[in-house]
Amino acid sequence: MGNAERTHEIEGRETSSQVDKSAIVGRENDINEILRMLLNETSDVVNEVPIVISIVGMGGLGKTTLAQLAYNNGDVKRHLDIRMWVCVSNDFDVKQIAKSIIESATGSGCESLALSPLQDRLQGILQAKQFLLVPDDVWSNDSEKWDKLRVPFQAGKPGSRIIVTTRMEYVASTMGSSHIHKLLALSDDECWLLFNCRALEHQSAEEHLELEVIGREIVKKCGGVRLAAKKISSALRLRKTTREWEVVLGSEIWNSEGILPALWLSYQDLPPAMKQCFVYCSVFPKDRMIWKDRLVKLWAAQGFIRSEESGEIEEIGGLYSADLLRRLLLQDAELDDYKNIVICKMHDLVHDLAQFVSGSDCSTVEIRKQASSNLNNIRHSFLIFSDEAGEVASIPVTLFKAHKLRTLLRDSRISRVPQNLFHHLRYLRALDLSGARIQKLSRTIGRLKHLRYLDLSYTDIVELPEEVSNCINLQTLRLNRCEKLKKLPRGMRKMISLRHLEIICTFMLMYLPQGIGRLTGLRTLTEFIVGGGDEGCNCRELKYLNHLQGSLRIKGVGKVRSRDEAREAELDKKQHLHALTLKYGYDERLDDDEDVLEILKPHTNLKEFIIRSYKGSKLPKWIEDPVLSNLVKVKLMRCDKCNQLPGLGKLLSLIYLHIHSLKEVRKVGGEFSGDANNDGSGGVVSFPKLETLFFFKMPNWEEWELPEGDGQIMPSLVELRLKSCPKIKALPRNLPPLLQRLSLGISNDGLSLEAPLPIFLNLNHLEIWGNDELTSLPGGWLGQLKALQTLQINNCNWMESLPEELQNLTMLQQLRLASCRVLEERYQDGGEDRDKIANIPSIKIG
Structure with a gap:
């Protein structure tokens, strides 16, 4: 998932594992020494699991940068099964650190659990794995906490390493370091x-x-x-x-x-x-x-x-x-x-410099069970709840004396907001309660006449009090992932200063209040919901929202009642939008779907377009119009009745194309590539900039043809994925030869490696998705992929062996087997066929 597609914020203290290598000067000997410690398995402590290496030095010398270089070194990556990076900083919270390590190892979120279940889960992840963990910026020398954290690490394989960065040598000793590398000026x-x-x-x-x-x-x-x-x-x-x-x-x-x-x-x-x-x-x-x-x-x-x-x-x-x-x-x-x-x-x-200049204006306040320190003079505050505060945390009443407070931010442990909080903090300009375990907001919030920023994302709030509409200076209202929210205030039309209304993933919100179109200053409206009866909006309310920027998702397009209503939305005047999603509901059935969609043509500045659950049989003509010269990403998803793909090859800037669940498409031919782009020499270029092409869940697709002749077809294509397309039996012979990444669904009845397939001389990553009927991968084609570096095989539970020719792929660096039960048994450590793949540096099974 690209950064532009993120729909929620990841909170937490952390440093990045990425580094700009070109900016490193004078640390060549240091990095070589750290790499020697990481890769040398002849050490007299090689059987210790794990070996702890500490990088020690004063702030600003580049400890984190040195750890980043080691973490991203190619030899280190190939040597390990799992790499994990976590920032520790001042607060050595064992549960939080264990949770962060799990998230780094798995690449996904981890629910908050007690320490023991977290230890069990981490131990399962590291079991018999060779790993590298980097706890960055450690300050605590509490050996008891470290002993609790390190218990699961002992499940790893010999050769596992931990790199600790710290300013204090006694911290390195507390953590049982086998090697301490002192970073000098x-x-x-x-x-x-x-x-x-x-x-x-x-x-x-x-x-x-x-x-x-x-x-x-x-x-x-x-x-x-x-x-x-x-x-x-x-x-x-x-x-x-x-x-x-x-x-x-x-x-x-x-x-x-x-x-x-x-x-x-x-x-x-x-x-x-x-x-x-x-x-x-x-x-x-x-x-x-x-x-x-x-x-x-x-x-x-x-x-x-x-x-x-x-x-x-x-x-x-x-x-x-x-x-x-x-x-x-x-x-x-x-x-x-x-x-x-x-x-x-x-x-x-x-940060020390900014804090020094700020004085007492900006402050992080740690809330404990006992009374907090004097908060009277703070203007901008971030509340953190310590372990001593317990699981149930409330904003402290001592904050009531902070009459100068302009900003109140928090961590996610708040479960109660005092009813009279807003009576005391009447000059607040920014209030962030996101992630707080609250279900209701006090009506006294209407007293905050100066409030300009309100974030209630990730809360359990069902309904906003009508008094929120009295916050007439509010500029930003964030309600992302409020999955129980059903209703917004009817009086929102009065909030004329509102510039940003974020309602991403508010699944229970069925309509927007009428009058939303009066908020002509809106720059962000993440979702516009069509319909909702007498209280909801129709599409006409979009007419005057011509300052909208970024992304807009129109939900319930099938409820647009007429072509006139669609025309009055004036999507073609939304010149600052870069992404548009048109989402139809499953229960929407209108005869003029195709006519309405044809009218909802966006501005030519649009860069991304997604259409979901469309009921018509034809996609709009404008989607293939070369005038959309800025369009770089298109997704056509669950358009069940569409039987032909539009001529997207005419789009000069298209880089990413995702086609998902177009169940009626049986053939993809020349109409898909289009015949519009002349390359200047008389030839035709189709999809001139397309780099990534996905076809998913196309159950009736049987033929794929690309035009023959002097023209170029997808000359920039780097990645091609075909998954769950069971009837397609062959790939076009004239696919571009420069392809680097290929993912194929292989079966006995559909596409097979026995069929003649194009030879991609630059292919370095191949992913094969099989089924329980597939028992082997025939030789021949695989052996010709001389540049192949990674081979991944998925969902082939009854496949019994791998082709002998894998031994001839000298560039192959990694083999991954997932959900391949028989193969996993045969190729586990000590298995009888392990020697057949012994020449591959990295093998991941399971």
């Missing part, structure tokens, strides 16, 4: 190399010489701390004159102790508006991943992004976050499919 020369490539890369030779003398003196003041050199060099790359560099060198900030002065320069270099935004980031706990979209909306709620600036508030906030990343005041950014920032975080020392 960079030398002045190493520090200069790092500084030089960042600060002087765009300078002429003459300018370089003038600035180098000053730069080397600045580097000496960095004390060999990698982070300091990075921050200052990033700030100085914008300063071109020797005078500007001399001012930095002579600044009084160097007279202070520690690394803070080096970071202070980066802060001082910020424009005034961005300084507020940067300091506000310290409200989040250390090591917390920050969702950029949420952060920008919180900035806007506090008035840090002013409307008089040119451009949309959200656009300006995005530029702010990008600039903070460029200046390295934020880091570890993850991007979506369109290179937009999704999440990021702050380095601990940068």
Whole structure:
């Protein structure tokens, strides 16, 4: 699942396991030493399970970066069955860490359990597996907690490793480290190399010489701390004159102790508006991943992004976050499919700087059973509930005295919100109760006249009180994953300041209140629900919502009552939407489905289009119109009566195509490829940019033909998947030969490896899905896939053997067998046929 498709937030303190290798200077010997410890199995402690390696050093030296390099090393990956990364930080919560390790190992969420069941589950995951675990940024030296956590690790195979990063050597000793690698400061020369490539890369030779003398003196003041050199060099790359560099060198900030002065320069270099935004980031706990979209909306709620600036508030906030990343005041950014920032975080020392500047304004408050500390002067607060607070947690009444409070964020342990909370905190601008175990919200929320941001996502709320409509300054209302929510306030039409209404996965919400179309300032409306009787909306309410951005899902398209109603929605004027989903209900049966859909043509700026559960027999003509030149992703899903695919080959920018459950399609021919795109030499190019093509659950599909001739067909295709297409017997011979990833459903009656198949000389990943009737994979075709690196076989419970020719695939690095009962028994450790696949470096069974 791509980043752009995420529908919920993953909360928690964490660091990323990814690293930019090009930014590493001066750590070559360190990484080689860590890799030697990881890969050397002749050690006298090789039978210890697991072996603990600690990387110890002061903040800013690059401990996490070093662990990231080791974690992502190719030899290490091939050596292991499982890799896990978890950030520990200040609070060594055994249950939370065990839960995070399970989630890292499985790639999916783990429910909150007692410690013993978590230990049992983790032990089952690691049983007889060789693993690598990285607990990053450990502070606690509580040996009792560590002993509880490490119990399941002993189920792993010899050769399993743990890499601990910590600032304190006594922590490394507490964790029973067999090896302690002390990370030293960079030398002045190493520090200069790092500084030089960042600060002087765009300078002429003459300018370089003038600035180098000053730069080397600045580097000496960095004390060999990698982070300091990075921050200052990033700030100085914008300063071109020797005078500007001399001012930095002579600044009084160097007279202070520690690394803070080096970071202070980066802060001082910020424009005034961005300084507020940067300091506000310290409200989040250390090591917390920050969702950029949420952060920008919180900035806007506090008035840090002013409307008089040119451009949309959200656009300006995005530029702010990008600039903070460029200046390295934020880091570890993850991007979506369109290179937009999704999440990021702050380095601990940068967080210290932001906290220092903030003073008492921004604070993380740990709630315990006993009374919390004085909260009177806090303006922006993030509540964390310690283990001492117990399973049932409530917002403390001591917070009532925080009359200056503007931001109240929380962790997910809240189960009760005091009824009179909103009476006391009347100046709140941002309130986040997402994940709280609450079913009802007090009607006194209507008192919060200054409230601009309200997040109730992941709660059990059934109905919002009508008084929410009195929050007329509210800009953001987030109700994602409120799976019991049935009703929104009727008076929402009064909330004219609302810019973002998020209702992703609110499955019980059957209608939107009438008048939603009056909220012409809406930028985000994740779902528009058609219908709902006298209280609900019709499609006409979309007419004036022409500022909508991002994604829009229209649910209940089959309830659009006429072509006139569809026309008045004016989807072709929604120029800022990049993604549109049209969802039909299972009980919707209208005679003019095809005419209505033809009218619901989107703006030509659209990048993604999804249609689900459509009842017509023909898809709209506009879906194959080359005028949709920006369309990069299309999904056609559960269109049961459609018997022919549209000519999507005409779409010049299409990269991703997913066709799912079109049950009436029997043939895919030339009409699918289209004949519209001339390559300039007289030939035709169909699907010129298509990289990924999926066909799933096509039960009656029998033939697939691609046009013959001088033209090019799918010249950019990298990945092809055909699954649950039981009647298709052959692949087109003229599929592009550059294919790298292929997933096929193989059966005795349908597509078979015995049939002539194209030879993909660049294929490096092959996934085969079988059934209980498939007993073998015939030889011949597999042996010609000389570039194959990964082979995965699924759902072949009665397959008895693998082809001998696998031994000739010299590039094959990994074999995976899943739900292949007989094969798993034959090829387990010590099995009689194990020697047949002994040349494959990594074999995963089960």
